[in-house]
Amino acid sequence: MAVYNPKWLTLTIAFAVATLSASTVYFWRRKSKDGEEARIQGLEASLKNALEKCAAERQGRIKAQQALRKALVQQNSESYELSSYPMAPIAVIQSCFSTRNGTPRQPLLVPLARARLKFDAARVPSASLEGLERYSHCWILYVFHLNTDLEKLWKHPSQSKFKAKVRVPRLKGERIGVFATRSPHRPCPIGLTVAKVDSVEGQTVLLSGVDLVDGTPVLDVKPYLPYCDSVSEAAVPEWVKADNLLAVASINFSRGFSDGLADCWPVVEKRSLYTSQHEFEGLIKQVLSWDIRSVSQRSRPHNSITRTGIDSINDTAAKLEDHEDDEISGQGGGGESISSDDVIYHLILEGLDVSYRIDCDSNVIVEKASLCLSQNETTNRISVHDSV
Amino acid sequence: MAVYNPKWLTLTIAFAVATLSASTVYFWRRKSKDGEEARIQGLEASLKNALEKCAAERQGRIKAQQALRKALVQQNSESYELSSYPMAPIAVIQSCFSTRNGTPRQPLLVPLARARLKFDAARVPSASLEGLERYSHCWILYVFHLNTDLEKLWKHPSQSKFKAKVRVPRLKGERIGVFATRSPHRPCPIGLTVAKVDSVEGQTVLLSGVDLVDGTPVLDVKPYLPYCDSVSEAAVPEWVKADNLLAVASINFSRGFSDGLADCWPVVEKRSLYTSQHEFEGLIKQVLSWDIRSVSQRSRPHNSITRTGIDSINDTAAKLEDHEDDEISGQGGGGESISSDDVIYHLILEGLDVSYRIDCDSNVIVEKASLCLSQNETTNRISVHDSV
Numbered sequence: 211m212a213v214y215n216p217k218w219l220t221l222t223i224a225f226a227v228a229t230l231s232a233s234t235v236y237f238w239r240r241k242s243k244d245g246e247e248a249r250i251q252g253l254e255a256s257l258k259n260a261l262e263k264c265a266a267e268r269q270g271r272i273k274a275q276q277a278l279r280k281a282l283v284q285q286n287s288e289s290y291e292l293s294s295y296p297m298a299p300i301a302v303i304q305s306c307f308s309t310r311n312g313t314p315r316q317p318l319l320v321p322l323a324r325a326r327l328k329f330d331a332a333r334v335p336s337a338s339l340e341g342l343e344r345y346s347h348c349w350i351l352y353v354f355h356l357n358t359d360l361e362k363l364w365k366h367p368s369q370s371k372f373k374a375k376v377r378v379p380r381l382k383g384e385r386i387g388v389f390a391t392r393s394p395h396r397p398c399p400i401g402l403t404v405a406k407v408d409s410v411e412g413q414t415v416l417l418s419g420v421d422l423v424d425g426t427p428v429l430d431v432k433p434y435l436p437y438c439d440s441v442s443e444a445a446v447p448e449w450v451k452a453d454n455l456l457a458v459a460s461i462n463f464s465r466g467f468s469d470g471l472a473d474c475w476p477v478v479e480k481r482s483l484y485t486s487q488h489e490f491e492g493l494i495k496q497v498l499s500w501d502i503r504s505v506s507q508r509s510r511p512h513n514s515i516t517r518t519g520i521d522s523i524n525d526t527a528a529k530l531e532d533h534e535d536d537e538i539s540g541q542g543g544g545g546e547s548i549s550s551d552d553v554i555y556h557l558i559l560e561g562l563d564v565s566y567r568i569d570c571d572s573n574v575i576v577e578k579a580s581l582c583l584s585q586n587e588t589t590n591r592i593s594v595h596d597s598v
Numbered sequence: 599m600a601v602y603n604p605k606w607l608t609l610t611i612a613f614a615v616a617t618l619s620a621s622t623v624y625f626w627r628r629k630s631k632d633g634e635e636a637r638i639q640g641l642e643a644s645l646k647n648a649l650e651k652c653a654a655e656r657q658g659r660i661k662a663q664q665a666l667r668k669a670l671v672q673q674n675s676e677s678y679e680l681s682s683y684p685m686a687p688i689a690v691i692q693s694c695f696s697t698r699n700g701t702p703r704q705p706l707l708v709p710l711a712r713a714r715l716k717f718d719a720a721r722v723p724s725a726s727l728e729g730l731e732r733y734s735h736c737w738i739l740y741v742f743h744l745n746t747d748l749e750k751l752w753k754h755p756s757q758s759k760f761k762a763k764v765r766v767p768r769l770k771g772e773r774i775g776v777f778a779t780r781s782p783h784r785p786c787p788i789g790l791t792v793a794k795v796d797s798v799e800g801q802t803v804l805l806s807g808v809d810l811v812d813g814t815p816v817l818d819v820k821p822y823l824p825y826c827d828s829v830s831e832a833a834v835p836e837w838v839k840a841d842n843l844l845a846v847a848s849i850n851f852s853r854g855f856s857d858g859l860a861d862c863w864p865v866v867e868k869r870s871l872y873t874s875q876h877e878f879e880g881l882i883k884q885v886l887s888w889d890i891r892s893v894s895q896r897s898r899p900h901n902s903i904t905r906t907g908i909d910s911i912n913d914t915a916a917k918l919e920d921h922e923d924d925e926i927s928g929q930g931g932g933g934e935s936i937s938s939d940d941v942i943y944h945l946i947l948e949g950l951d952v953s954y955r956i957d958c959d960s961n962v963i964v965e966k967a968s969l970c971l972s973q974n975e976t977t978n979r980i981s982v983h984d985s986v
Contacts, residue, residue, distance in 0.1 A: 298785070347829050429786040
């Protein structure tokens with residue numbers, strides 16, 4: 211028996227096994243750790259990305275907000291200075307014509323057509339109007355605020371497109387250049403009209419013979435100087451000369467009209483431009499003494515939609531307006547058919563709905579006057595009737 | 599010797615050591631893993647936070663950019679719509695009157711006074727002018743661009759202050775409301791004048807009888823409709839009726855005038871509104887047939903500053919202009935004294951400096967025409983002469 215020593219053998223074997231076990235566990239755990247390290251690296255990379263992106267978004271937000279502030283505060287004044295002049299209205303028209311429907315096609319046509327020019331008191335001191343009452347007439351420069359495409363004024367004003375030619379009914383639908391008309395749809399939607407100066411009281415100017423619709427913003431008022439402004443010999447094309455104004459044959463009020471008006475009158479009286487119901491009736495008579503219907507309505511009055519109610523009025527007017535081009539201002543009366551022979555037309559004056567009939571011989575019967583159902587209704591009428 | 603078995607002992611010890619080692623390694627690694635797991639959890643939490651923050655910043659950025667777009671496109675239309683309308687000129691006047699000095703006080707006064715209306719080709723197609731040639735006259739709505747306080751238009755346009763009353767020379771310095779005058783200094787600096795339509799060629803309209811200065815921005819052109827625009831019976835105050843136009847007694851050209859003009863003519867001919875030197879002389883004659891001097895100059899022509907040169911002209915004109923209020927447009931001729939009896943006045947037409955004398959009997963001698971020293975000189979004359 212010899213060299214073999216069981217104790218050393220035991221130790222050796224124990225050591226080997228221990229090492230083997232430890233190694234196995236080690237490497238098993240390590241492999242696991244590698245996976246986690248990869249995961250950690252992945253997470254760290256994602257986090258880094260997310261933080262960078264966050265910083266970029268934040269930069270973008272800050273820039274946008276700064277630019278927004280600048281735009282709101284300075285109103286991009288440099289580009290404006292070169293391309294457009296901001297014109298702020300100095301007054302608003304308070305007119306007897308609540309909607310374009312019925313508003314005369316030319317100034318001074320309806321002498322009883324009145325308006326108040328209400329100046330912005332904060333901006334226009336009454337002293338600036340002193341002396342205006344010494345003139346019999348004045349020019350009103352106003353904004354065609356009912357143009358449905360008005361908002362494009364603010365989108366690159368110097369690049370806004372507009373229709374080069376407009377249709378002229380009197381030329382049987384032929385088109386001519388917009389600058390050869392007084393159409394509202396022009397690059398700078400500024401209207402020009404003359405009115406009679408009745409009186410000047412503080413910050414209010416009373417006008418008559420107006421052809422402006424209620425709510426019209428006014429940019430300027432100038433005295434009318436005949437030696438500058440009146441060119442009676444000015445020549446115009448034949449089709450302009452052709453009389454677009456048709457006088458009706460007769461006007462009469464229905465039997466119950468005055469009583470009906472008397473019921474409404476107390477409501478409108480306070481703000482009215484007219485001192486009495488009688489004077490108001492005078493206005494109605496003057497307005498309706500000209501056939502204010504559109505060309506289409508005149509030729510086919512009984513082809514209106516048979517539905518009754520405001521909607522049909524709006525639809526009809528809108529359809530007709532689509533084919534109507536106004537040289538001076540909008541026209542066209544809303545029509546409502548109640549039978550195959552009679553068409554009732556409506557006209558809104560000082561917020562009162564005045565209905566009338568007109569027969570094929572151009573005899574007008576003014577039916578009744580009633581309060582408009584609601585303020586909204588008046589607004590709706592404005593927006594639909596007046597869109598071109 | 600007995601029960602003790604060395605093989606089993608060996609195995610047991612080996613197993614125990616192995617287990618111990620493995621466990622040690624295991625728990626050591628596990629502790630390490632816990633640390634990494636915590637780290638991973640931390641990273642995941644951070645990543646989640648970062649992504650949420652990123653999303654929030656992105657939302658903020660998008661909102662700010664949308665608001666910015668809205669502000670730039672609509673130009674804060676809510677406040678603008680209520681406070682001002684941006685009007686972008688459609689054309690520029692190229693007029694024979696290089697400065698306000700000499701520009702007529704009223705339209706159609708000088709039939710040979712010509713201008714080209716040059717439309718912005720990018721914005722105004724020539725089709726939009728078709729038919730305008732069929733009218734003999736048209737309205738020009740323009741900007742009083744020479745107003746020195748024009749920049750206030752862009753600073754809170756709806757709140758800009760303006761002088762309520764202006765001085766009127768014909769009323770011996772008395773002041774009346776600005777809206778009772780045609781003064782350029784109004785809240786919305788829009789001018790209104792009529793001109794004769796000579797021809798329409800593509801994007802250019804040739805006008806005559808103009809009272810507009812070169813470079814005037816034009817907002818609108820409208821056909822003149824006598825049945826709308828002519829109110830010959832319009833009444834004005836007495837002081838307006840009083841004749842502000844003084845015809846001179848006679849006009850003659852100096853001996854060397856035509857030769858002197860012939861020297862300059864080739865330079866201006868190309869852009870000239872006049873077909874010949876002779877026609878241009880006709881313009882000069884018409885312009886000077888009205889005494890275009892200011893009221894002060896008329897009464898005290900020999901009290902001009904004795905210094906010669908452009909500066910004295912500017913000083914004199916500015917001093918005089920200070921006391922001058924124009925109902926229609928600027929006036930006042932620059933005067934330069936060369937002796938105690940003679941005053942030489944200057945007038946810039948089509949960039950040519952036309953000098954003339956006028957004696958106390960209102961006889962005019964047109965001395966000579968020469969090229970302006972420089973373009974700058976013409977500009978300087980405009981900015982000083984025309985400031986009020």
